[in-house]
Amino acid sequence: xxxxxxxxxxxxxxxxxxxxxxxxxxxxxxxxxxxxxxxxxxxxxxxxxxxxxxxxxxxxxxxxxxxxxxxxxxxxxxxxxxxxxxxxxxxxxxxxxxxxxxxxxxxxxxxx
Amino acid sequence: xxxxxxxxxxxxxxxxxxxxxxxxxxxxxxxxxxxxxxxxxxxxxxxxxxxxxxxxxxxxxxxxxxxxxxxxxxxxxxxxxxxxxxxxxxxxxxxxxxxxxxxxxxxxxxx
Numbered sequence: 332x333x334x335x336x337x338x339x340x341x342x343x344x345x346x347x348x349x350x351x352x353x354x355x356x357x358x359x360x361x362x363x364x365x366x367x368x369x370x371x372x373x374x375x376x377x378x379x380x381x382x383x384x385x386x387x388x389x390x391x392x393x394x395x396x397x398x399x400x401x402x403x404x405x406x407x408x409x410x411x412x413x414x415x416x417x418x419x420x421x422x423x424x425x426x427x428x429x430x431x432x433x434x435x436x437x438x439x440x441x442x443x
Numbered sequence: 444x445x446x447x448x449x450x451x452x453x454x455x456x457x458x459x460x461x462x463x464x465x466x467x468x469x470x471x472x473x474x475x476x477x478x479x480x481x482x483x484x485x486x487x488x489x490x491x492x493x494x495x496x497x498x499x500x501x502x503x504x505x506x507x508x509x510x511x512x513x514x515x516x517x518x519x520x521x522x523x524x525x526x527x528x529x530x531x532x533x534x535x536x537x538x539x540x541x542x543x544x545x546x547x548x549x550x551x552x553x554x
Contacts, residue, residue, distance in 0.1 A: 335486070364541065374487070374531065376541035387540045422486055429539040430475050434486035 333357065335435035337423050343441045344413055352408045352438045356425030363406050364432060365398055369419035377421075380406065413442045446470055449532055449545025458554045462519040466532035466545045469513065475535035476508050477542065478517045480528045487531055490517070522552045 336355045344350050356363050365377040376390040380400040391397070395414075400406040410417055420439050424432040449466045456462055464478075475494055479487035493499045496510045505518040519526055529549045533542040 366542075373546035374533075374542075374544040376536075376543070379540040381540075387538070390541065430477070430492055430535060431489060432542060433489065434479075436486045439484075 335423055335425050335433055337421075337435040337438050339438060340436065341439045341441075343443060346415060346442055347412055349409065349411045350413055350440065352410075352421050352440070354406045354408070354423030354425075354435060356404065356406070356423070357433060360425035360427050360433075361403070362426045362429060362432075363400055364424040364426075365406070365408050366422045366424065366434075367419045368422055368437070374422070377408070410440075413440075415442050418442045446543050447532065447534060447545040449548055451546055451548060453549040453551060455551045455553065456522055458522060458524060458552055460522050460552070462522050462526070462550060462552075464517040464519075464530050464532075464548050464550070466515050467513055468515070468534055470534075470537075471510070471513065472537050473534040473543075476506070476515050477533040477535070478504075478506055479531040479533060479544075480526075481531060481547065482528045490530075519550075522550075524552050524554045527551050 338353045361382050363380045368374045378398045379387040395411045398408045418441050420437040422437045424434045426432045447468045477492040478490045481487045491501050491506050493506050493508050496508050499506045503520045507516040529547040531547045532545040
């Protein structure tokens with residue numbers, strides 16, 4: 332079946348602009364996660380959604396980062412006033428339980 | 444000390460070799476341990492996960508967890524050039540809401 336999809340695959344933006352990254356999870360998966368992968372820091376958790384529960388936002392690095400999940404399916408990660416240190420690959424994952432998380436191909440964000 | 448430590452390598456082996464990849468961790472409360480494989484410019488792919496201590500085998504791959512030493516391993520038998528990738532260990536946090544990853548070990552298998 333279809334895996335996790337993310338769009339765009341690549342995004343180049345100027346410092347100070349806002350960006351939106353999209354994730355379509357695997358159909359039927361109730362949990363959705365955002366992670367960030369950068370050269371220096373490795374793969375880091377950002378935010379977790381499970382059903383209609385309040386999201387776990389403990390990994391968001393600053394208040395410039397926010398995410399929403401509409402209708403228990405598609406999610407959008409928004410970064411406001413982008414900075415050069417936001418350049419990274421943003422990965423979305425989904426799961427039915429919490430142990431088998433399946434990742435999408437990622438969005439490569441470059442802030443110039 | 445980071446919660447999960449993983450030697451970045453690179454690790455280079457000839458085809459057919461047995462490969463051992465390892466991680467150490469600091470939080471004794473971790474119960475679920477995962478191994479992911481990531482090819483260049485792709486998302487991580489779940490290979491297998493184990494619960495608590497013990498071994499788990501899947502084809503050429505064997506995962507081992509030693510909770511007393513806070514040490515996990517992934518063994519790859521009869522390694523193939525297609526196994527060339529970055530291998531990431533991960534642990535599920537106590538809340539069950541996030542994976543905590545090692546930085547990954549880059550493996551190269553030459554034919």
